[in-house]
Structures are given as structure tokens and as C-alpha cells.
Amino acid sequence: MHFPFVQVGAGIFRPIVPVLAWGPSGSLPMDGLLDSGSDRTLLPARQARWLGIDVDALPTTIAVRSATGQRVVCKATHLIFDLRRGASRVCWVADVAVTTQVTLQRPHWGFKGFLEYFLIEFDGPNRAVTLIPGTNLPTTNPP
């Protein structure tokens, strides 16, 4: 699955990949950064709530250290992630860390829940990234 980098500023391009996330209440496409420096897949709480997740009621708390050294407190949950490109589509159950801290506005597709399941090629010269699902991808049927 081939995704072009997304321009986010003058001459600035990033590997931002759109994921259709499914929760108990519905689905929401969200653009997240492929982040090899993140141990977790991180999601702002408001989007999780919109998908029907009661964030406050989630029992498991996770501490995440951000790239800027901040300690971010998250709640653990699962969502179905749906990735579509051309004729290809993969759906899997993703471990997601949800944070209420407003310092995180963009979802990060980190190792647990996302990167751990793909072979990934970052193609800088062509400003594109290719994701190949691994055999360990916990696929599920599309909702």
C-alpha cells in the first residue's frame, strides 16, 4: 500500500497516513503520522469519544514519554483500524493509547498497534511510504 507524503508546510513533507478508525458508535477517518519514535499508537481523546469510547471509564492507564520529554498519561483501548489504498484494504484490531492532554493534536501511528504489523519503506526521494502487511497482522473482518 503506497501513500504519498503529505505537505504540511513550505517544503515540509511528512509520512502522514489516513486511517479509518471504527469504534462502537461509528467510523472516523483520521490522518496520523507514521512515528517510528513512538512506542504506542496515540489518539486524542475527543476522537475516541466520538467513536463511542468512554475514555474516563477505561481501566488501564499508560504513561508515555513524548519526544519533547513530557510525561503523557493515556488510557488503553482497542479500535478497528481500516487502511485502504487502491484495491487493497486491511482491517485489524489495534491497541491504542488515548490521551486527554491537548498537547497531542495529531494521532501518531507508533509501534504498538500499528508499526509492529507492517514492513515499511520510506522513500524520501519520491516522498512516499509503502506499507506491506506482515503475517502477524491481527486482521479482522470489516465492520
Added chain:
Amino acid sequence: MNEEKNGPMGEINALGWDILQHYPGKCVVYSEDEKRVIGVGDDWEEAMEQAEASGVKGQWHTAYAERSDENGA
């Protein structure tokens, strides 16, 4: 949330610079059905509230618009 809100989609593309450049540093909610921005805010609470107040149904798409003068690290 009704069925209409979860309509079928084909390929999903990230929101482009042509849209997001107008909202640096903002959270953006975009209507895939109406092809327009329906919510903008300094945080997701504000952006989603604005989108809900728009009354627009169908598939929404969320993206954060970076400040164009900032490099990531």
C-alpha cells in the same frame, strides 16, 4: 450516530495542503460528502463541537493542520 454518518467509503486520502494551509495550528473537521471544512478549533473539542453544530451528516474526516513555519523534530 446514525447509519448515514457511517456511509461506505472507497479509498481514503489524507487531507491536503490545499485545504489545511488555511488553518495553521488548528484541528480541522472536513466533510467527505460535502467536500468542505465544517469545524475548526484550537483543540478537538472546539472543532468537533463546531462540526456537530453545522448539522452536516455523512462521513467526517479529521486532520491537524501544522503551523507552516515549524519543522518537526
